[in-house]
Amino acid sequence: MHIDLNADLGEGAGSDEALLGLVSSANIACGWHAGDAKTMQQCVRWALAHGVAIGAHPSFPDRENFGRSTMHLPPDEIVANVLYQVGALAAIVKAEGGQLSHVKAHGQLYNQAVKEPELADALCEAVRRFDPALRFFGLAGSGMIDAARRAGLTPVEEVFADRGYMPDGSLVPRSQPGALIEDEEQSLAQTLSLVRERRVTAIDGSSVPVNAQTVCLHGDGAHALAFARRIRERLEREGIAVRAMAA
Secondary structure, eight states: OEEEEEEEESSSOSOHHHHTTTOSEEEEEOSSSSOOHHHHHHHHHHHHHHTOEEEEEOOOSOTTTTTOSOOOOOHHHHHHHHHHHHHHHHHHHHHTTOOEEEEEOOHHHHHHHHHOHHHHHHHHHHHHHHOTTSEEEEETTSHHHHHHHHTTOEEEEEEETTBOBOTTSOBOOTTSTTSBOOOHHHHHHHHHIIIIISEEEOTTSOEEEOOOSEEEOOSSSTTHHHHHHHHHHHHHHTTOEEOOTTO
C-alpha cells in the first residue's frame, strides 16, 4: 500500500525545506497569493534535491487576502490567469533541470471550483492547453475530478488530514464548527482511516467512502512540521509507503 503526501509551499511559512524531506509532492505558490520568483526558484531547487514531485499552485489574483477572496471571473480570464502562473513556475522548473508534475489550485480558487462546474472546467482547460500530461489535484469525489476527466486529464483525488468532512464527502466550511481538526491524534486517526480504509467519519458520525490518492498536509500551521513528521513516521510504521502519484 502507498499514498502521496502533498504540501503547499512557497507561502512564507519558513519550514519549506524541512517539509520537503517528509512529503512526496510539493505545490509551489506562483506569486499571485504568495511567493515570488526567487522563492519559487528556491523551492524548486529544494524539491529537486529531495526527489519530490513539483506542482504549480495557482490562485486568484489576491495577494491582499492570501487568495481567500471570492471572485467571479469569466472563464477565458481564468484560463489566462492559470496559464500565466503555471507557465512561470514551469519555466523555473525547466531551467533547474526538472519537470512539472501536476497542478493544484489554491484557496478560494480551489474551494469555488469544487462547487462551480464552469470554474472547474476553465481550470482544467488551462492545464490541458499547457500540458495534458500534467496531473490535476482536486477534492476527492467532487466536481473537480469530473472536470479533469472531461478535459482528458489524469485526476488525483485529494483528502485532508486536518479538515472536517460533511456527510456528502465535502469539507466542512471554515465558517462552521468542526471545519478544522486541532487535535493531532484525531488528525492522525483520520489520515490512517482515509488511507487504509478509504473512509472518513463525517461530523454527524456517519462513515463516508472517499477515494484517497493524496493527503494534503498544510504547511502553514504552527505545528505543521512536527505533525508532518508524525504522519510520515506512522505511515511507515504501518507499512504504507509514501510516494508521488507520478512515481
